[in-house]
Amino acid sequence: MSAALQLRDVHKSFGSTKIINGVSLEVRAGERHAIIGPNGAGKSTLYNLISGRFPVSSGSILLNGENIGGLKPFEINRKGLSRSFQVTNIFHNLSVYENIRCAVLWAAGHRYSFWSRVGGLKEVRARAEETMEQIGLAKRRDVLAGVLTYAEQRALEIGITIAGGAGVILLDEPTAGMSRTETAHAVQLIRDVTMGKTLVMVEHDMGVIFDLADRISVLVYGEIIATGAPAEIRANKAVQEAYLGSLHKEH
Amino acid sequence: MKYSPINLGRWLLWGSTAVVFVVAPLVFTSSFALTLLTQMGSFIIFALSYNMLLGQGGMLSFGHAVYSGLGAYIAVHTLNLIGKGAIVFPVTLLPLVGGLAGVAFGVLFGYVTTRRAGTTFALISLGVGEMVFACVLMFPGFFGGEAGVSTNRVVGKPFFGISYGPALQVYYLVAVWCFISMVAMYALTQTPLGRMANAVRDNPERAEFVGYDTQKVRFLQLVLSSFFAGVAGALSCINFEIVSAENVSAIRSGGVLIATFIGGVPFFFGPILGAIVFIFFVAALSGFTKAWLLYLGLFFVLMVLYAPGGLASLVLMQLPVLRAGRWRALALPYAAAATAAALTIAGVIGVVEMVYRLSEQGASTILEVAGLSFDASTTPPWIAFVLILVAGLVALRFATRYFGRKWAEIKAA
Numbered sequence: 001m002s003a004a005l006q007l008r009d010v011h012k013s014f015g016s017t018k019i020i021n022g023v024s025l026e027v028r029a030g031e032r033h034a035i036i037g038p039n040g041a042g043k044s045t046l047y048n049l050i051s052g053r054f055p056v057s058s059g060s061i062l063l064n065g066e067n068i069g070g071l072k073p074f075e076i077n078r079k080g081l082s083r084s085f086q087v088t089n090i091f092h093n094l095s096v097y098e099n100i101r102c103a104v105l106w107a108a109g110h111r112y113s114f115w116s117r118v119g120g121l122k123e124v125r126a127r128a129e130e131t132m133e134q135i136g137l138a139k140r141r142d143v144l145a146g147v148l149t150y151a152e153q154r155a156l157e158i159g160i161t162i163a164g165g166a167g168v169i170l171l172d173e174p175t176a177g178m179s180r181t182e183t184a185h186a187v188q189l190i191r192d193v194t195m196g197k198t199l200v201m202v203e204h205d206m207g208v209i210f211d212l213a214d215r216i217s218v219l220v221y222g223e224i225i226a227t228g229a230p231a232e233i234r235a236n237k238a239v240q241e242a243y244l245g246s247l248h249k250e251h
Numbered sequence: 252m253k254y255s256p257i258n259l260g261r262w263l264l265w266g267s268t269a270v271v272f273v274v275a276p277l278v279f280t281s282s283f284a285l286t287l288l289t290q291m292g293s294f295i296i297f298a299l300s301y302n303m304l305l306g307q308g309g310m311l312s313f314g315h316a317v318y319s320g321l322g323a324y325i326a327v328h329t330l331n332l333i334g335k336g337a338i339v340f341p342v343t344l345l346p347l348v349g350g351l352a353g354v355a356f357g358v359l360f361g362y363v364t365t366r367r368a369g370t371t372f373a374l375i376s377l378g379v380g381e382m383v384f385a386c387v388l389m390f391p392g393f394f395g396g397e398a399g400v401s402t403n404r405v406v407g408k409p410f411f412g413i414s415y416g417p418a419l420q421v422y423y424l425v426a427v428w429c430f431i432s433m434v435a436m437y438a439l440t441q442t443p444l445g446r447m448a449n450a451v452r453d454n455p456e457r458a459e460f461v462g463y464d465t466q467k468v469r470f471l472q473l474v475l476s477s478f479f480a481g482v483a484g485a486l487s488c489i490n491f492e493i494v495s496a497e498n499v500s501a502i503r504s505g506g507v508l509i510a511t512f513i514g515g516v517p518f519f520f521g522p523i524l525g526a527i528v529f530i531f532f533v534a535a536l537s538g539f540t541k542a543w544l545l546y547l548g549l550f551f552v553l554m555v556l557y558a559p560g561g562l563a564s565l566v567l568m569q570l571p572v573l574r575a576g577r578w579r580a581l582a583l584p585y586a587a588a589a590t591a592a593a594l595t596i597a598g599v600i601g602v603v604e605m606v607y608r609l610s611e612q613g614a615s616t617i618l619e620v621a622g623l624s625f626d627a628s629t630t631p632p633w634i635a636f637v638l639i640l641v642a643g644l645v646a647l648r649f650a651t652r653y654f655g656r657k658w659a660e661i662k663a664a
Contacts, residue, residue, distance in 0.1 A: 072459070073459040074463055083460060089454065090457065105461075106461060112443070112444045113442055
């Protein structure tokens with residue numbers, strides 16, 4: 001299988017603080033890959049590097065074999081990588097429908113058009129409506145995103161991420177702050193919407209990870225200490241000591 | 252086109268707007284009213300173009316007069332060339348020249364200003380505005396210095412009797428351009444770029460992560476807005492037959508900001524109301540009192556504090572009440588609030604006018620209101636107006652509470 005996303009010896013430091021210390025990672029096309037690690041391991045930073053929010057200090061990142069280092073977030077998005085955010089990051093003053101539509105417009109090829117009427121773009125509307133059905137917000141179509149419930153906003157967050165049809169999806173703690181029922185619902189949603197796509201996700205909920213992921217990478221202090229199938233990770237001594245152990249102690 | 256009640260409503264709304272444009276000068280027939288209406292028309296275009304930045308794109312500009320003013324300068328020189336017979340071009344289409352000039356300067360300056368959003372954008376726009384103002388004074392050959400460049404709008408042979416000599420013809424020229432610009436700017440809000448401008452205003456970061464270069468969205472929005480600013484500039488050039496440094500000044504930029512805000516930034520039609528009220532203050536009230544700028548400032552501050560959604564939000568607030576047929580219940584609270592407000596305003600005006608009479612050297616201290624005359628240099632009128640003001644403020648306090656209670660009751664129902 002070819003790699004959808006490949007990180008080669010990626011380093012990132014802020015001033016003299018080293019956050020990412022030579023991460024090499026290969027996410028295969030079509031797999032669901034989870035990145036786990038204790039708080040402060042650098043998971044969010046790693047996401048920000050992949051999605052172009054921060055530049056890497058050294059190393060390279062390849063999307064479908066193409067180097068995307070140094071590209072801006074919108075350029076990376078146009079190449080087929082889309083991400084969600086740990087802290088809900090939506091268009092609060094726009095309706096649910098408009099939120100999703102914004103995410104569809106570029107991918108549908110309408111770019112900066114100021115000569116076509118957005119209401120008349122049938123394929124855009126169809127795609128936005130399909131996405132709203134998928135994330136279960138079709139009934140909330142004209143509600144302002146800012147007044148949705150937390151769980152609905154998290155669903156919208158995922159909706160915006162997938163609406164453009166990107167092949168590689170990065171989800172940052174999609175179930176953070178959700179109740180048990182909401183989490184179960186979110187897992188099903190993630191499974192549905194990433195069908196046939198490559199999924200990378202950062203998650204704290206071990207249940208979600210072992211349920212969804214094909215492979216897991218463990219990030220500790222800016223380094224990947226293990227990558228493998230869920231069963232291998234569970235059995236891995238180093239992981240148990242570095243991460244799972246400490247997690248058990250915490251709870 | 253689909254036939255639905257929403258479309259019908261839209262046609263009705265635009266249709267009645269067009270009717271208002273046609274009928275307005277037939278209702279208000281005095282030459283002064285015609286001057287006011289003409290100025291309102293071009294300022295409506297200017298304010299709407301400003302709101303393409305502030306309301307739709309989230310860009311607070313302190314230098315929007317640059318685009319209308321430079322558009323006006325290009326228009327005035329074009330008009331003079333037509334007058335000299337150097338080029339042949341219909342005056343009717345002169346706003347197009349102003350608009351294209353606006354676009355050119357929008358591309359030039361916008362490339363710099365729109366690189367950043369928020370406070371940085373605001374500061375750079377202020378800087379560009381000051382820079383352009385300084386340049387205008389530095390090159391009197393082209394810009395005519397303090398005195399400006401004057402022109403004559405009556406050029407060439409009349410076309411079907413249209414010479415733009417009579418003020419009424421100028422009004423209709425402005426009205427037609429104003430209507431077209433309104434429709435065009437509304438249409439722009441319904442395009443992918445218009446929608447993404449809203450998205451970039453709300454959350455620029457997320458817009459980048461769905462594939463949009465926010466810098467480019469801001470840039471294009473500013474260039475389009477500059478076109479309409481240039482159209483407004485050319486129309487004011489035709490109307491006043493003079494363009495001076497004042498046209499690109501920070502005062503003009505501040506004016507359009509105030510007008511747009513008073514009207515209502517969150518709503519498309521807000522700036523239309525704002526422009527009408529603003530021109531009323533600037534052109535009508537200034538004829539009656541030297542304190543007009545103070546009243547405008549006071550009004551602006553009150554709007555910012557108590558109605559940040561502008562006049563448009565106050566109008567829209569009433570719609571659900573009207574629709575529910577509950578306006579009767581509000582008639583009394585409204586009357587109470589209006590009485591209290593009128594008292595307060597009377598008190599403020601009395602005091603302010605007397606202060607102005609006294610502060611102005613050599614001016615008469617006699618203040619004449621509705622057939623009564625007061626002498627500001629004596630004590631009784633001061634006591635009277637201060638008492639009115641205090642009574643008004645006290646009444647306002649009770650009236651607003653009463654109104655708030657009734658409003659809450661109706662909302663709950």
